Each structure stands twice: as C-alpha cells, then as structure tokens.
C-alpha cells in the first residue's frame with residue numbers, strides 16, 4: 105500500500121515536470137520575438153541584443169528552461185512585458201477569481217447532482233423522474249457560453265437578483281461569492297445534468313444487485329438501503345466522472361468569465377497571447393495544468409478510499 | 418410456528434402471466450429442519466423470497482397466507498414486516514460472492530441487523546456479532562470483522578452471511594441453496610455448521626437445494642417442487658428411498674453426501 109502510494113506521488117511529480125516542459129517548449133517554438141513587441145519595429149540591433157541578453161534569450165533553450173523552472177519553483181514567475189510588473193503579482197488576484205469560480209462550480213455540481221440523481225432513481229418512472237430526465241436532456245446540450253448568457257439574462261436582467269458587474273473579494277467575501285454563484289451556475293448546469301444521469305443510472309444498476317436483496321432481508325427500509333448500501337457503490341463511477349471533468353470545468357470557467365467580465369485567467373490569457381507576453385502565458389498554462397493534475401490526483405485517492413477492491417496498484 | 422397456506426406467486430411482467438409458485442403449503446415446528454428440493458426454475462427461491470417479503474417487483478402478485486406465530490406475514494404493511502425481517506426471520510442466499518456489500522466491512526454487515534432492530538450499544542453489538550461469527554464457524558472473528566468481503570473466500574463469505582442472518586437468533590433461517598456455489602468439501606463443512614446451529618440455538622431451518630442427497634444430510638422432512646407445485650413430500654428418508662415420482666429420482670445426486678456427515682448414518 106505505502107509503496108504504491110509513493111509510486112503514485114512519483115508519477116504525479118513526473119507528470120507535473122512534463123507539463124512544465126511542454127508549456128515551456130510550446131512557447132519557445134512559436135515564431136515571433138517578444139523583443140519586437142516590447143521595443144517596437146524601429147529598434148536598433150544593439151537595443152535588441154541588449155534586451156535579449158537581459159531576458160536570457162541568448163542562452164540555449166534547455167538552459168532557459170532550467171532557469172525558468174528554478175525561478176518558478178521559488179515563486180518568481182518572470183516579468184510581464186506588457187504590464188511591466190512581476191507575473192506573480194499580476195496573476196495572484198486573477199488566479200483567485202478563476203479558482204474561486206471553478207471551486208464554486210464544482211461545489212454546485214455536487215450539490216445539484218447528488219440529490220437529484222438520488223430522487224430520480226428513488227422515484228424512477230414517476231413524474232419527478234421524468235421531469236428531471238427532460239430537464240437534464242435539455243441542459244446537457246447547452247454550451248457554457250450560451251448558458252452564461254441565459255443565466256445573466258434571467259437572473260440579472262429579468263429577476264434583478266444580482267448586478268452583472270464583477271464584485272471583487274475586497275468588497276467582502278459574501279458579496280464576492282454571491283456574485284460568483286451565477287457564473288458558477290452557468291458552468292455547473294451542463295455538467296450537473298450529466299452527473300445526475302450517471303448517478304441515477306448507477307443507483308438503478310446497484311439496486312438490481314444481490315447485496316441490496318440482503319440489505320432488505322435484514323429489515324432495512326428503502327431509504328436506509330439507499331443511504332447505507334447503495335450510495336457509496338453508486339458514487340464510484342460518479343467520482344470518476346467528476347475527476348475527468350475537472351479540466352472541462354476549468355475550461356468552462358474561462359469561457360464563462362468572458363460573459364460575466366470577470367477579471368480572471370481567461371481574460372489575461374487572451375490578452376497576453378495577443379501581445380506575445382509569453383512569461384504570463386506560460387505561467388497561466390502551468391498553473392491551470394497543476395490545478396487539473398492535482399485535482400485528478402486527489403480524485404484518484406478518493407476513488408481508492410471509496411472502492412476497497414482497488415488496492416495498491 | 419410457521420404455516421404456509423396456498424402461497425402463490427404470479428408474475429405479470431411478460432406477455433403471458435407466469436405462475437412461479439402455485440398453492441404452496443407447508444407447516445413447520447420451532448427448531449425443525451425442513452428441506453425443499455426441485456430442479457432449477459421450479460420456484461424454490463420465489464417461495465423463499467415471498468415468505469421473506471423481499472420480492473420488490475411490483476408485477477409479482479403474491480397470494481395465500483404465511484402464518485408465522487399466528488401472524489400472516491403476507492398481509493403486513495412494509496413497516497410491520499420489517500420488524501420480522503432480520504429479527505425473527507432471516508435468509509441466506511446462493512451467491513456468497515455477491516450477497517455482501519463490496520464497500521462495507523464484513524463486521525458492519527454482520528452486526529447490521531442488531532443496529533436496525535436497535536437494541537444494544539455499539540460495544541454490545543460488536544461482542545454479540547463476534548460471538549455469532551464464531552458460531553458460524555469463522556476462525557478469527559476479530560480479523561474478519563475488519564476485512565472487506567473481497568478479501569474472504571467463498572466459504573468464509575457464506576459463513577459471514579450466516580453470522581449476519583443469525584445475529585439476532587431468529588426463529589427461522591431460510592437457507593436458499595447456501596452451498597451450491599461452493600466446492601464439495603466446503604459444502605460439507607457449512608452443512609455441518611448449519612446442523613450445529615440448529616442443535617445449539619434451536620433455530621428452525623428451511624433448507625433449499627436442488628440435491629435431495631444434500632437435503633437428506635440435514636433435514637427430517639422434505640417437499641419436492643416441480644414447476645411451482647409441490648409434487649411430493651414426507652420424511653426425507655422415505656422420499657429418498659422410495660420416491661413416488663421419477664422426477665424426484667433425478668434430484669438425487671450420486672455423491673455420497675450423507676455418510677460424510679456426523680449423525681447422518683444413524684438414520685439408516
């Protein structure tokens with residue numbers, strides 16, 4: 105068990121290293137020289153050479169990678185040419201905004217899909233089940249962008265429940281989270297629909313199993329059979345699904361940020377790609393990759409805890 | 418103790434209504450061990466499940482009476498029936514591999530009926546469960562308590578099922594082909610354990626099998642089922658030696674089961 109855990113952590117670290125390598129390599133092969141962007145097209149050869157030296161662009165690629173990674177691990181994410189400030193300072197509030205959106209979205213998916221999946225399975229074929237089926241069918245096929253516009257239109261313009269201007273955490277955590285609830289809803293609804301259907305199917309599948317018959321034979325009521333026996337088994341495929349969707353949730357968050365004009369990583373990514381501000385782009389890619397890889401690692405650990413049949417492999 | 422009258426189970430979930438059990442009648446005294454034999458599909462399990470109240474298919478129509486200590490189990494509400502399930506009445510199944518919940522530790526499954534019928538503190542429950550696990554022939558109850566089902570062999574899982582079924586010392590244990598999925602030596606040991614439990618605890622056993630020789634090793638009386646109906650019944654030795662139906666002869670395996678069991682020879 106312990107040996108297997110060490111192996112998985114080693115694999116995690118190797119994955120992260122590979123991610124940084126790919127992120128770095130990708131932006132080293134893109135044509136275009138940031139010196140032109142910074143100095144303009146009419147810069148002299150000397151000016152360009154001096155800047156290249158200052159930026160370390162005159163070193164071999166592998167050396168630049170090692171330097172960059174070493175700095176990165178020490179919290180120095182480089183400097184933004186465009187904003188003329190350290191990338192770390194530039195990105196900190198944006199990372200916070202995007203990760204908050206992602207986390208709230210994820211929490212919403214869990215909070216929406218687990219009760220609905222249970223209710224749909226429990227009252228299979230009834231009115232509520234059929235209503236949930238129709239609702240999930242529709243919701244599932246709506247792109248996050250459209251969902252974002254829909255949520256904005258309904259809750260901000262029609263119902264006036266919230267103001268569609270970004271509320272930063274400085275205005276108070278509660279106000280910030282209340283604002284974030286709505287874009288998170290746009291991210292969460294399509295994924296929740298999928299999770300509801302998956303959980304419903306998994307519960308119905310479990311209900312046909314022999315151990316459920318045993319549970320009833322001991323005098324359990326249906327609710328107790330579901331709660332004590334079926335749910336944990338039925339959640340195993342759902343946890344796998346949620347783990348696989350973490351990358352999707354991050355991607356959807358970046359899309360929905362645009363709709364709600366949240367100053368998050370999405371906006372910054374688009375701006376900095378346009379300006380060839382590669383230090384920023386690399387940092388964002390690495391941060392997002394670390395988040396996704398890290399969450400998958402945690403999900404895998406959770407999955408192992410939930411299913412005792414999977415051991416040290 | 419038990420008086421089953423004209424128990425029938427009819428399924429209406431296919432094109433034609435299907436009668437899985439037709440007018441099943443059986444009386445059992447406390448502490449008695451009675452066998453039910455029949456070929457596969459003859460309605461043995463449906464009889465057992467109907468008696469236990471665990472047929473949840475809404476398209477199964479169950480009629481007749483099953484008087485347990487004078488109370489008709491078939492006419493009870495689900496809530497009333499739950500008072501009996503796992504307490505006065507319990508059941509073990511043919512498939513020890515799948516009858517336990519794979520994501521719950523064995524100990525918790527053994528003590529579950531105690532928890533549901535809520536009479537004891539956690540410590541008392543555990544003590545009672547460990548004691549019952551020993552009774553069911555589990556060699557190291559403390560170790561098995563913390564095990565997951567997949568860590569146990571088929572025979573051990575069936576013993577865990579037996580312990581879970583007996584933890585409240587029911588009056589009646591229904592054993593639905595408990596050894597069919599196990600190999601022959603394990604089968605013998607489990608039959609021996611059931612016999613011991615009957616002797617020591619006075620638990621009546623309704624023992625279901627497709628093999629009359631196995632039934633003979635354990636039971637005093639037997640009913641023979643075919644296509645949902647009882648075609649023959651009587652003291653097991655008599656049915657074994659002078660079967661009235663050719664069908665019954667086919668249910669006697671060539672395995673010399675009974676000679677391997679203690680006490681089996683005395684009936685000859």
Ligand SMILES: Nc1ncnc2c1ncn2[C@@H]1O[C@H](COP(=O)(O)OP(=O)(O)O)[C@@H](O)[C@H]1O
Nearest residue numbers: 428430435437456457458459460461462463464
């Ligand atoms: N849901 C159902 N609908 C129709 N027939 C069923 C259903 N479930 C079981 N049966 C039938 O009931 C008969 C009796 O089954 P069972 O009691 O399990 O037999 P066994 O004697 O092998 O335990 C079988 O022929 C089976 O096909």
Ligand SMILES: [Mg+2]
Nearest residue numbers: 461462593594
């Ligand atoms: Mg059967």
